[in-house]
Amino acid sequence: MPEHMTAAIDDGFDQNARDAVYRAMFTRRDVRSHFLPTAIDDDVLARLLLAAHHAPSVGFMQPWNFIVIRDIERRERVRDLFLAAREQELPAIEAEKQALYRKLKLEGICESALNICITCDRQRSKGSPLGRWHNPEMDLYSTVCAVQNFWLAARAEGVGVGWVSIIEAEALKRLLAIPDHVTPIAYLCVGRVSEFASKPDLETHGWGRRLPLPELIMSETFSGEGETQLKSTVARLNTVSAAPDTIRPADQGVAPAVPQREPPKEASALSLSSLNFDDASVNRASQAGSGTWPAMVLK
Amino acid sequence: MPEHMTAAIDDGFDQNARDAVYRAMFTRRDVRSHFLPTAIDDDVLARLLLAAHHAPSVGFMQPWNFIVIRDIERRERVRDLFLAAREQELPAIEAEKQALYRKLKLEGICESALNICITCDRQRSKGSPLGRWHNPEMDLYSTVCAVQNFWLAARAEGVGVGWVSIIEAEALKRLLAIPDHVTPIAYLCVGRVSEFASKPDLETHGWGRRLPLPELIMSETFSGEGETQLKSTVARLNTVSAAPDTIRPADQGVAPAVPQREPPKEASALSLSSLNFDDASVNRASQAGSGTWPAMVLK
Structure with a gap:
């Protein structure tokens, strides 16, 4: 040999x-409570997006897009979607946990410096779906890998990220004019933080x-x-x-x-x-x- | 303030x-061709699993399991599933790319030191599906975050990882005795490598x-x-x-x-x-x- x-x-x-x-992984947090009003430099944000763009993707499909949302009125409407969704989800939570559920802070949509919606274009590899004939959801998973790269790079830059999953996807698509063939994967709150909590x-x-x-x-x-x-x-x-x-x-x-x-x-x-x-x-x-x-x- | x-x-x-x-992200590769027959120390593998276990998860659900597959006969059967799936996928590839598709090496199932199947237990948070009432697929996405942590930690340890997505999930579930309520997310080939390719x-x-x-x-x-x-x-x-x-x-x-x-x-x-x-x-x-x-x- x-x-x-x-x-x-x-x-x-x-x-x-x-x-x-390892430190980036073990000290990464889903941030809701500790966002500062500080802006994020374009240099830093560009590096985070470059990290996301270097995620693995099925068939080198790179199905992701990054919608940067700064407008506070739009973010308030997204927060309204969250608030409505939380009320809808509450009855599904077991009775003894509902009081705690109500107390939890589960988003930082308006307090963070900006929001980013990472989406998956399901049609980007139309014609040559290498690796997706049996498992068409692989492009969604590739996009999640981009989210995780973004999140870990952010941790290393001292930037907090929180993923808002309590939201009605179709309503979010209407609000952000996302077309039918594109799936929103992660709605992220992104910003400088006063601390990273010691535990989740x-x-x-x-x-x-x-x-x-x-x-x-x-x-x-x-x-x-x-x-x-x-x-x-x-x-x-x-x-x-x-x-x-x-x-x-x-x-x-x-x-x-x-x-x-x-x-x-x-x-x-x-x-x-x-x-x-x-x-x-x-x-x-x-x-x-x-x-x-x-x-x-x-x- | x-x-x-x-x-x-x-x-x-x-x-x-x-x-x-950043270096872990930019030099990570989906490895198929450069696996060495060297064993992986349990110390290293334990660190990679600890990294995966510290991925974010919806509602702190931690829906993942890690099946470590070393038996070469079982791996040969998994490779047979891959080979059959590749033949099934080929006609879906556009005509001018089919010759290239046939030449591509798309797995290292038997050459790598071991395989790991990372699965998602859909029922782990039954009763309190925080963050999953509107988007039940969030637990699948959490598991993908664990895959990406594993992959990046492996890169930093000099260990190559390749994700085999050309496979029929139901056949894989039968082969690995995975129950109905559990979804296999990633079938990974894991091993020491002679090189990390400079490009995908x-x-x-x-x-x-x-x-x-x-x-x-x-x-x-x-x-x-x-x-x-x-x-x-x-x-x-x-x-x-x-x-x-x-x-x-x-x-x-x-x-x-x-x-x-x-x-x-x-x-x-x-x-x-x-x-x-x-x-x-x-x-x-x-x-x-x-x-x-x-x-x-x-x-």
Whole structure:
């Protein structure tokens, strides 16, 4: 076998670079509450769109478009659609959760600097639907990959993004003059933020908990047992990240640059009581500077 | 307004960290051809799954499962499904592209170290479908976000990923014993690679071209004109990345660590003839070491 077939590649990602990619993922939040009135530079927005445009797409279809919405009156009408949709959705929520549902802040449409609707043109590869004959929904999935690239790039730029999914798609299409053959995939609120919360809002408010990852891993078939070693490794990653002697230096040595939602001690106690990933410690540690986390826990 | 409402946050991403996030996105590839027989450490695979598990999900639903498939006989049966599906899809491809379609390598099911099927459990939030009453497909989209996290983390770890979308979903469900209420979202080939191609395979082989991003940006409504400044900024980003005096140092000063598919001069000429992003120069420059790109072009 020729040497280049077995040689490890030098792909330009050292430990710090890998950590940065993980940090963007672990500290990304669905932002609703902490938008600032600050404008976003076109330079920054252009980079986020370039990131989205480099998502994978089925058959290199690149089915996405990006509608930038700044007009406040239009955004108020979108918010009205959200408010109406929330009232419609409420009865579908189980009774004991309805009071909490009403309290949750689920959008930042008018407070954010701007909105972006990312759409999928279903006809862009008409004639050569490579990879879509059996699974025509693949173009929708490609567009979601563009959304996730946008979101992660935004996190790295210190820009918050919130995805508004409580909305009636046909009404949104009329409001934004989106033609029949185009599907709106994500309506995003985008803006500078005062903080990135240490945990997902829905976790903080008790709507749900991070599921234990080992229980989501299966071997060979659905519900197939096995992968014991892999599951142990996953569990160990979480345990290390929650160990008090690992997170204490960041707790004591670094003054938080932004307000913390939970007192550190409370968050530590929480993290020790479960194998779930301790997002609070991630956020604190990441403020200690580039490279201190997740190198610290993800060797 | 209190100070913390207007202060810029110190979010732990310096220029090098931001560059790393962009580099993962711009050099990620849908890998089919360059898998090595090397095994993937459980430590690495655990980190990739942890990244996937930290994707956003509607109503904090976390609807995903991860089926790890290593058995080569099972993978051969999956490849048979692919081969049958490719024959079915071929007649849907326009006549002049069918010969090229037959030549394309579109999967690495058996050559990669392992396969992972990422699925979506449609019933996981039964009772409290926050964010899904109007758009029940949101859980599918959440699962795609997990796929994209996995893919980008893999790129940063030097692990290649290829998404096989030419497959009959019901047949795959039978083969992997996936129950009715669970949807397979992505069948992924995962493994160490000899190289990451400098461009998407479908671009290299002339199936398609990267679309000019400025033409995909709209203002306020679908097809709405405007955002002139933003479009100029996007175009300038591409132009700078393709300028010969910007990429020449990397061309001349750094021996490529991995074989290049296109001769550098050809790639440079190509990039100058269009506003499209020059992926080849990205790949070359990224090999010059962490932090030299995209800081170089994305100021």
